[in-house]
Amino acid sequence: MKLSEVKINEKLRIEDFGDMDSQMRRRLKEMGVFEGKSVKVVRYCPLGGPCLLECEGQLFGIRKKDTLCIKGELV
């Protein structure tokens, strides 16, 4: 399942970053978001804006197109 399909307040355990831009992926890793971690969708901004995510109590925002790359399973 893609992260973009996850509903608000649901959690996805990340399995794969797909073909996400390598620098973007590197930054996510450095922020502690990598394969095996669960992220919760907090909010989708309107008009295809960024998606707010939570990972272990830490909030961050990424763009919608990047949420299309992240795949995993619902927890």
Added chain:
Amino acid sequence: MDIALFGNPNTGKTSLFNHITGSYEYVGNWSGVTVEKKVGRIKQTNRSLIDLPGVYSLNPLSKDERVASLALLENEAEQILNIVNADQLERSLYLTTELMETGRPLVVVLNMVDLAKRHRVTINLERLSNRLGVKVFTTVARKGDGCQDLIDFLKNEPTNHPSSFSLNYGEVIESAIREMESVMAQKGDTPRRWMLVQYLNDNGMICDLLDEKFPELRGIRQKADEVLRETTGKRIDDVIYETKMAYIRDVIADTCVLTKEKEVFKFTAFIDRIVTHRILGIPIFLLLLFLVFQLTFDWLGTPMSDLLDQWLSGPVTDGIQKALDAMGAVPLIKAVILNGIIAGVGGVLVFVPQIFILFFFISLLEDSGYMARVAVVMDRLMEFIGLNGKAFIPLVIGFGCNVPAVMAARTIEQPKERLLTILITPFMSCSARLSVYALFVAAFFERHQALIVLSLYVLGIVVAILIAKLFSFFLKNEKSYFIMDLPPYNVPQLKSLLRSTWDKGKGFVRKAGTFIFGGTVFIWVLSYFGPSGMDVPIDKSFMAIVSSVFAPLFAPLGFASWQAVSALITGFLAKEVVVSTMNVLYFVPKGVTLSGLLPHYFSPLAAYSFLVFVLLYTPCLSTVAAIKKETGSSKIALFSIAYSFIAAYIIAYVVYILGRWIF
């Protein structure tokens, strides 16, 4: 021995820096407040502490992150003070492992232990210190807790032992490192393991550095990468990352107890539900800006400015006049001081209260953590104009002063987005322009002051957006990405707010003593002398003659008086000088204020058109210098002067024509 302060963004680095060094540095609650390294002296010692921009790793993505890595490469950071977010231990320790690999003496400061406690995390400090092999301190830097212990340590133990730390990355990588080491040793270089690990981890900065000297290394890396892909299906950088993470997880398992799954703090989640609301997010931001302007003008600022004005034009002017009479000063000196300096510099100083109030609220927004949310809420809009949400932060800082705003653009990763941001930042209405608005709205739009000023700020934003969209067609397209860390909200500390307000505002006061003082005297001299000698009628002065040449150019915009044109010319020095110039040139008689006099020279519509022109035209000298420094290009600096002048002319013209048509 210099110590450098390393840490992730939003870990309270700058707060810690302020507590353990005597000086104060500017703190904010979003990534990228420290865009340049700053140096302070550690209290009770003569050791220097270098504050570096926050980084997640030694592998820089943006220009400000390079500053941190450079400090290590150029051996400026002889010792390391590594601030770690106790509440986000896992990801904070990633940087720690990279720093420990450099082999430099290192001290870990576990900050935000109060937040960790609220998340029910218990950390066994002694064990953590043993496992990492370094001294560990705990602090709550925002409140200053624990800082004295750290100072005592830094004071009494000038030599810490270098840490010996090394991780085993597996046979493939280790043999690649050995091979690289021997290549470098043959060429007479002492290889440093941490640099080679960074090289294998595809650290662009280190790759550029080493590839130039040792072209053989590229092949070794490629070979190792191929072998790893074949045998494990993983990339080199993933293996290095996983090795570090495995170590970190092991350390954490050994030293920390987490009794409950972490959640976002309730308070933060509650505020976020409101300010990042799907529909209300942007209106809430605009409403907050409007409130800030109401406070700055109607509710607090204007009454205070008026009081200051009465005091300056009353007792102060009279006192100086009497003193000058008593000393028997010659008329020329008297005229310079009373009509030049007091009128000009004083005319700008009266806006100090408004500017400080505005800076106070900008500091409040920054310090609370709201700015990071604004960046997210605005990202969609910014993406549309070829920028990203992060670019919004320099733009908001631009409301205070364009110079730090141009510098803050360093946090933007992509060169194209950074250049665009730098080019449009001067359209953000800075506090200097505020003094011009304040003067004019008091004269022409007494009943709608905040609304008129807000309209100018919004116009600045709209023009910036349109110009960015226009320019983005001409700039080469790059991949754009956006990732924004949202720190928990802080209840801002009054002391720190006041200090950062002062830090931002002191530049304005200083300018009053330099640029504005100099500019005012210059203008006064040009208006006092004319071809027929000194003390000529002002419209026969040099100033009038020179400005009259250009005045017809501005007739289509509604203001062709030579005084207005002089004000615009001298406003290039600093935009406040527009006000000083007008105070000098309109020669305000006693008992009348300049704002009482202006309606004789401008129609309200012409006044608005003038304000639009002042908002948009050529950035001030300091901003142009900052643009040149940040882009490293005189051409771009000249371009910014030219295009903004043209934009200002066209837009003020349209406003004037439309206005005439409507009214």
